[in-house]
């Protein structure tokens with residue numbers, strides 16, 4: 035409270051009044067004292083002229099000199115100003131004892147003043163010593179035995195009374211003046227401080243984000259101008275903050291909805307922003323408040339914030355890390371501000387799919403090379419053996435040529451299947467118009483053809499239509515390929531004398547075709563990968579039966595191209611059941 039301007043203004047006014055009063059009081063009292071002293075000296079000089087003194091000396095020389103002197107002096111009471119505060123006495127010049135006095139009370143125990151001593155030497159004692167509590171005047175008259183000192187002393191009681199009175203009046207007026215001053219200063223300072231206080235309150239509200247409308251100030255003084263400037267500043271600030279907020283919201287929305295993860299760090303390595311995607315990608319590796327260096331040490335990425343900020347790189351740093359089942363690419367960018375490094379931005383991109391695709395592509399290429407090399411090696415070794423075989427050993431020659439032809443067929447099948455798959459991969463839309471399919475006769479035709487190889491293995495193959503299906507339009511060749519692949523698998527993986535059943539029917543608007551066998555079945559652990567390219571449960575057996583490992587992959591690709599589904603369920607040594615559903619709508 036004592037620090038407020040209001041208090042300071044009041045204090046300044048009070049000090050001002052105090053100073054003025056004290057100076058005035060001092061001035062007045064010294065003036066009064068000087069006046070009184072001068073008045074005293076003038077009165078004395080006017081009475082004690084040289085002629086008066088020589089006259090008095092004559093009077094002193096007479097008998098009863100002291101009494102005569104007293105008589106004469108008593109007639110000068112008026113000019114000497116003798117009253118209750120001022121008295122005169124006639125002193126014996128030899129020992130300064132009082133002989134006669136106008137006031138016996140005051141002249142009792144009269145002390146030896148400087149002026150008395152001066153007069154005793156015969157000179158005039160007329161010095162006024164303001165430090166003394168009295169003023170006096172002493173002149174010596176007469177000679178020898180009749181030498182006296184006429185002595186006048188003023189006790190200054192009157193002067194003291196006057197000065198006391200002056201001080202009393204000054205103090206009284208000071209108190210009144212102070213009261214008025216405090217009131218006036220208070221009112222004046224209020225006119226200055228109240229707009230400042232209201233301005234301060236507004237500033238506080240603005241600081242807490244409340245941009246109210248500030249009224250225009252009418253007054254044209256400094257405070258009025260300050261108010262108006264403040265008003266302008268507040269409205270500019272408000273619109274600037276609005277703009278910044280809009281921008282911030284935009285950026286925030288972008289960051290929130292980005293499919294890439296974003297992390298930003300300040301130059302000290304403290305995390306200043308992380309978007310939800312980054313949190314999701316980092317998973318358990320992200321702990322709130324983690325520093326740059328610790329986070330990336332945890333992720334096993336050899337990078338420190340200092341390297342990024344202070345070591346120049348040709349290209350931005352990029353690292354691929356596997357986190358759980360995911361592959362994430364980290365891109366590190368240095369944030370620059372006024373061409374100085376000001377932090378680091380890390381962009382996280384989930385490349386799991388690309389990475390998986392790349393992996394399966396590499397696997398596929400390796401598989402293809404392997405699958406083609408195996409028959410080629412066989413062909414080569416048989417051909418070499420043939421070259422060494424005696425010219426006339428026709429039996430061996432025929433057997434070997436048979437194997438070579440068989441391997442060539444296998445390669446042809448692999449290449450044919452690969453071509454089919456690559457055509458399917460291209461996802462080229464069918465240009466030819468779809469064929470009208472009458473399912474029952476269509477399936478019967480395929481089974482008729484397949485029953486030749488089934489018969490070779492003494493297998494029975496039957497077809498049953500569960501419910502009639504209306505004719506529909508689709509690519510006949512492709513559906514035929516799917517059914518051939520599935521049924522030929524059933525024939526291949528079912529021992530001699532086995533049973534293969536084909537069912538067809540309609541479920542809602544889809545048609546379904548089910549192929550059931552009672553063959554060797556597929557182990558549970560192999561089922562999830564059964565539709566992968568080149569995946570086979572038993573490579574040797576598949577090869578023996580002429581399989582390429584691409585049949586089910588092709589079937590699945592075709593069915594999915596038609597928006598259908600293919601599923602397989604199997605039990606080892608019991609049999610396998612493959613179902614396809616194709617929408618006809």
Ligand code: ADP
Pocket residue numbers: 519523524525526527528551553554555556564569570571572576577580581582583584585586587609610
């Ligand atoms: P393949 O040309 O080797 O038959 P597929 O893609 O047609 O290749 O089949 C993949 C693998 O699935 C086969 O190698 C076989 O092990 C298994 N399989 C497919 N159909 C059956 C079935 N009906 N019974 C048992 N195993 C099967």
